[in-house]
Amino acid sequence: MNSLEHANWFMRALFFTLSAVIVASVLSAQRGRAMYIRRIPGLSAIEEAVGRATEMGKPIFFSPGLAGIGITTLQALSILAHIVRLAATHATRIIVGTADATVLPVAEEAVREAYDSAGRPELFRPEDVRFVSDSQFAYALGSVGLMSRDQTATNFFFGQFFAEALILTENGRSLGALQVAGTPDPVQIPFFIATCDYVVIGDEYYAASAYLTREPTQTGSLVGQDVVKAGLIALLIFGLGLVTYLAGHAPNGTVLSHLLTLLKAGS
Amino acid sequence: MWRSLQIGLSQLFSPAHSTGELVAYVVGALLASVLVLALLHKGLGWRGKRRLTMAVTFTAGLFFALEYFYPVRMVAGRQRNFLTDYIQPANEVLAIIMAFTVGLGIYSLIQVHGRNVLRQRRGWCNSLAFFLSMVVMFGFTLADNYIKVSDPPPAVLPYPKASFEILFNGLFMPLQSATFSLLAFYIASAAYRAFRVRTLEAGLMMAAAFVVMLGQVPIGAWLTHSLPVTGYHGIPAFFRLENLGEWVMTWLNTPAQRGITFGVAIGALAMSLRIWLSLERGTFFSEQS
Amino acid sequence: MEAAAPQGFRQRLQQLPRGFIYLLMALVVVWQLLFPLPMPISPSATTKGVYDAINKVPPGKLIVISADWDASTEAETGPQMTAIMHACFRAKKPFALLTLSPPAGAKLANDRAVAVAEQYGAKYGVNWCNWGYKYGYENIVMSLAKNIPATLKSDFHGDPISALPMMTGVKDYRDLGLVIEVTGLANVTEIWLGFLRGPFGTPLAAGYTAVMAPGYYPFVDSHQMAGMLVGAKGAAEMEALVEHPGDATRIMNVQSWAHLLIIALIVVGNLGYLLARGGGRR
Numbered sequence: 001m002n003s004l005e006h007a008n009w010f011m012r013a014l015f016f017t018l019s020a021v022i023v024a025s026v027l028s029a030q031r032g033r034a035m036y037i038r039r040i041p042g043l044s045a046i047e048e049a050v051g052r053a054t055e056m057g058k059p060i061f062f063s064p065g066l067a068g069i070g071i072t073t074l075q076a077l078s079i080l081a082h083i084v085r086l087a088a089t090h091a092t093r094i095i096v097g098t099a100d101a102t103v104l105p106v107a108e109e110a111v112r113e114a115y116d117s118a119g120r121p122e123l124f125r126p127e128d129v130r131f132v133s134d135s136q137f138a139y140a141l142g143s144v145g146l147m148s149r150d151q152t153a154t155n156f157f158f159g160q161f162f163a164e165a166l167i168l169t170e171n172g173r174s175l176g177a178l179q180v181a182g183t184p185d186p187v188q189i190p191f192f193i194a195t196c197d198y199v200v201i202g203d204e205y206y207a208a209s210a211y212l213t214r215e216p217t218q219t220g221s222l223v224g225q226d227v228v229k230a231g232l233i234a235l236l237i238f239g240l241g242l243v244t245y246l247a248g249h250a251p252n253g254t255v256l257s258h259l260l261t262l263l264k265a266g267s
Numbered sequence: 268m269w270r271s272l273q274i275g276l277s278q279l280f281s282p283a284h285s286t287g288e289l290v291a292y293v294v295g296a297l298l299a300s301v302l303v304l305a306l307l308h309k310g311l312g313w314r315g316k317r318r319l320t321m322a323v324t325f326t327a328g329l330f331f332a333l334e335y336f337y338p339v340r341m342v343a344g345r346q347r348n349f350l351t352d353y354i355q356p357a358n359e360v361l362a363i364i365m366a367f368t369v370g371l372g373i374y375s376l377i378q379v380h381g382r383n384v385l386r387q388r389r390g391w392c393n394s395l396a397f398f399l400s401m402v403v404m405f406g407f408t409l410a411d412n413y414i415k416v417s418d419p420p421p422a423v424l425p426y427p428k429a430s431f432e433i434l435f436n437g438l439f440m441p442l443q444s445a446t447f448s449l450l451a452f453y454i455a456s457a458a459y460r461a462f463r464v465r466t467l468e469a470g471l472m473m474a475a476a477f478v479v480m481l482g483q484v485p486i487g488a489w490l491t492h493s494l495p496v497t498g499y500h501g502i503p504a505f506f507r508l509e510n511l512g513e514w515v516m517t518w519l520n521t522p523a524q525r526g527i528t529f530g531v532a533i534g535a536l537a538m539s540l541r542i543w544l545s546l547e548r549g550t551f552f553s554e555q556s
Numbered sequence: 557m558e559a560a561a562p563q564g565f566r567q568r569l570q571q572l573p574r575g576f577i578y579l580l581m582a583l584v585v586v587w588q589l590l591f592p593l594p595m596p597i598s599p600s601a602t603t604k605g606v607y608d609a610i611n612k613v614p615p616g617k618l619i620v621i622s623a624d625w626d627a628s629t630e631a632e633t634g635p636q637m638t639a640i641m642h643a644c645f646r647a648k649k650p651f652a653l654l655t656l657s658p659p660a661g662a663k664l665a666n667d668r669a670v671a672v673a674e675q676y677g678a679k680y681g682v683n684w685c686n687w688g689y690k691y692g693y694e695n696i697v698m699s700l701a702k703n704i705p706a707t708l709k710s711d712f713h714g715d716p717i718s719a720l721p722m723m724t725g726v727k728d729y730r731d732l733g734l735v736i737e738v739t740g741l742a743n744v745t746e747i748w749l750g751f752l753r754g755p756f757g758t759p760l761a762a763g764y765t766a767v768m769a770p771g772y773y774p775f776v777d778s779h780q781m782a783g784m785l786v787g788a789k790g791a792a793e794m795e796a797l798v799e800h801p802g803d804a805t806r807i808m809n810v811q812s813w814a815h816l817l818i819i820a821l822i823v824v825g826n827l828g829y830l831l832a833r834g835g836g837r838r
Contacts, residue, residue, distance in 0.1 A: 005346055005750070005751065005754060005755050006334075006335055006336075006337075006339045006346045006348070007335055007336045011336075012336055015336070018533075018536065019536075019540055022536070022537050022540055023540070023544075026546060068365070071535055071538045071539055071542065072535075074538075074542065075538060100372075101368040101369050101370075101371045101372030101373075101375075102365055102368040102371075104368070104371055104372060104375055105368070105371060127378070127379055127382065130375050130376075130379050131371070131372040131375040131376055134372065135443075136628065137442075137443055137446035137447065137628060140446070141446060149390065160742075162741075162742065163447060163450060163628070163629075163740070163765075163767065166450050166453050166454060166457065167446070167449060167450065167453065170453040170456065170457055174574065184531045184534065184535070185531075185742065185771075186524060186527045186528075186531075186770075186771060187742070187767060187768050187770070187771050191454075191457070193461070194454075194457040194458060194460075194461035194462070195457050195461070201527075202527045202530050202531055202534075203530040203531050203533065203534035205531075205534070206531070206534030206535065206537065206538050207534070217541070217546050218541075221537045221540075221541055221546070222537070224537065225533050225534055225536075225537045228533050228536075228537075229529070229530065229533055232529065232533070345701070345702070345755075346755070354698075355695055355698060355699065358692075358694070358695050359692075359695065362691075362692065362695075439627075440626075440627035440630075440660070441627070443626065443627040443628040444627050444628060444630060444631065446628070447628040447629065447631070448631070451581060451585075451814065452577070452578045452581050452582075454818070455577050455578075455580075455581050455814075455817065455818050455821060456574050456577045456578070458818050458821065458822055459572065459577060459818070459821040459822060459824075459825050460825070462822050462825070462826070463825065463826060463829050464826050464829070464830075465829075473822070473826075477819055480815045480818070480819060481815065481819070483766070483786075483787075483789050483811075483815070484789065484808060484811050484812040484815050485595030485596060485597050485792075485808050485809075485812055486595055486812035486813070486815070486816065487812075487815075488595070488596070488597075488598055489595050489596070492596075509598060509600065513600055513601065516770060516773055517773055517777060520770050520773060521773040521774050521777050524770060524771055524773065524774055525774050528771075528774070
């Protein structure tokens with residue numbers, strides 16, 4: 001039975017094992033176990049980037065990407081909230097341009113609550129969290145217009161981006177802004193690396209909340225992810241070796257041939 | 268009891284048979300929603316709201332997770348369990364809810380640009396142009412939808428349809444293509460500025476990039492066309508740029524892409540678990556104002 | 557961030573003005589469009605995979621071409637569509653166009669299909685048809701699994717699907733011989749993989765823009781996809797296979813020299829960097 005539509009026994013076992021490892025790691029961290037996270041330059045640079053905008057007296061631009069509400073965008077908004085809290089302490093203005101109408105109210109609420117939690121609710125301006133366009137290139141050009149008219153000193157690009165990424169970042173660079181980008185999608189990473197000062201790639205992106213907040217739940221989840229990754233690598237190597245051996249040494253009708261069939265059915 | 272619940276729900280959510288019934292459903296649903304939201308807002312403190320959010324999040328996630336993991340049986344050649352028939356209606360409900368937010372985007376644009384025009388801020392002409400283009404495009408798109416022409420269309424289209432054709436196919440589409448084509452110029456300047464061979468690894472990456480770039484175009488194939496295609500155990504043929512480029516993409520790029528995809532998928536799993544179980548902390552997830 | 561003003565030849569090599577680079581690129585593109593230097597094109601394995609998949613479709617089965625692109629990627633996906641349709645008409649395999657997103661794709665693909673069909677004397681509703689734009693992504697794909705006519709109801713022109721002769725007897729995925737996804741959007745192929753290739757084993761092929769294609773090599777390598785067209789190059793290779801050179805072949809002439817220009821610029825920049833570094837050591 002293929003496991004893309006519904007889970008087979010292997011997917012159930014795998015999912016529950018992986019989830020158990022992650023949840024156990026979270027619980028362990030909540031009980032006080034210290035956990036180490038290596039330095040991620042792109043995330044460490046956020047404070048520097050906000051500081052630059054403050055010194056220059058210019059605003060910050062934040063783009064949460066083009067995707068709708070999903071884990072990628074929610075992570076981007078989580079990073080946005082952190083940036084707003086940092087910027088609020090120095091009364092630095094932040095402009096957020098969204099490309100999806102469903103993201104707009106969530107982004108507005110995230111920014112408002114971030115200003116509240118930083119003790120500066122009066123700094124929140126609703127017109128600074130705005131919908132630009134849901135058309136890819138119209139969004140890119142509209143955002144570039146925002147950056148150039150408001151002369152932003154720092155640009156943040158976190159989320160799901162497509163072909164418009166290079167238009168955003170190359171124009172931002174030509175305007176002299178410091179740029180920090182982060183995306184889990186490998187396709188746009190080369191363009192960000194060529195045009196941004198700091199880039200957060202792959203699963204570093206999902207480590208952002210843990211890295212920025214250092215909260216036990218978050219760091220526990222991050223360590224759990226790494227344990228899961230190591231386990232999957234070991235499983236891959238074991239499975240590869242087993243299938244290779246069985247394919248050559250499993251005559252039909254034997255226990256070994258049934259095991260090979262079972263392993264293939266699990267895929 | 269499950270069967271009675273199913274019958275009750277199907278009677279409650281049966282399709283409307285007339286316009287009046289449909290209007291009554293819509294108005295009734297709106298009023299009921301407003302009433303429920305008002306009661307929740309008044310009756311629940313921040314802790315209650317948080318618990319309600321956590322319960323709704325968990326239930327919504329549980330529905331989809333349960334449908335995927337619950338054992339299935341084959342019915343008419345399809346994998347099915349007791350929740351499978353409700354997946355599509357659930358997705359349709361989500362799509363309808365998302366459609367409501369389209370108006371939010373338009374409202375935000377009107378608010379921002381309207382303020383620019385009313386207060387005559389710097390660049391207010393651009394905001395006026397926005398309103399003009401939105402109204403004109405909206406009008407001609409409606410006209411294009413509702414004015415029918417014969418098939419094949421006449422040589423001279425009615426004015427609204429012709430205007431739509433000019434604006435959409437003659438202006439909007441070429442503008443999209445033109446903006447995409449800007450990438451060619453940007454990638455040239457970005458590549459020139461960013462790619463410096465500062466280390467051995469950067470040099471190797473540069474060499475691989477050159478091989479792939481030349482392997483993707485006919486001129487690369489022409490540069491190495493003198494290498495024999497067959498013979499010598501295929502070694503010279505391997506070094507033809509188009510073959511070398513293909514080798515880089517399938518033997519170097521593919522494992523790297525798989526590795527990144529695995530890592531991202533695990534990160535997404537962890538984040539999804541945190542959101543589903545409401546372990547995720549952040550401004551809009553759990554903390555009180 | 558921008559650097560300070562260049563000083564000396566070595567620095568100037570590393571900091572050519574942006575406008576100069578854009579001008580060079582524009583000159584190269586215009587030159588090759590006006591005075592092309594044609595080069596032979598040899599099809600790659602991934603393109604051959606798509607071509608072979610079309611030819612291997614059993615008689616009586618339908619090909620679905622999902623046109624999920626719009627004007628922004630038309631330079632690559634447009635010629636891909638045209639070349640694929642040429643291959644289908646040459647092999648006398650009936651096909652249906654479908655668009656999941658964006659809506660503009662339905663009309664753009666239809667216009668191309670009308671132009672290509674004319675060259676083969678193909679009739680709408682008999683040799684090809686257009687199911688039009690259907691909103692719903694995975695919902696549409698899941699519904700098509702159960703009942704294609706009931707899901708679609710009408711075609712691109714608003715006529716009933718059941719009235720089309722080629723749709724007689726087409727009920728669900730078992731009546732499909734191949735699905736070809738032509739797109740510039742991410743995450744659409746995964747829908748076809750999850751709800752078509754997985755449950756039913758229906759062959760799947762694709763055409764992508766060059767920038768997103770590297771991410772889909774794993775699917776071709778694992779045989780989840782029969783093949784894929786990679787950008788304008790893939791379209792040109794397909795044009796070579798169907799012996800019908802068109803837009804993509806012309807684009808490849810331009811792309812060849814544009815790539816050479818970019819390589820030359822990178823070399824110039826690195827030359828300046830190495831010279832500056834060497835000069836600094838003395």
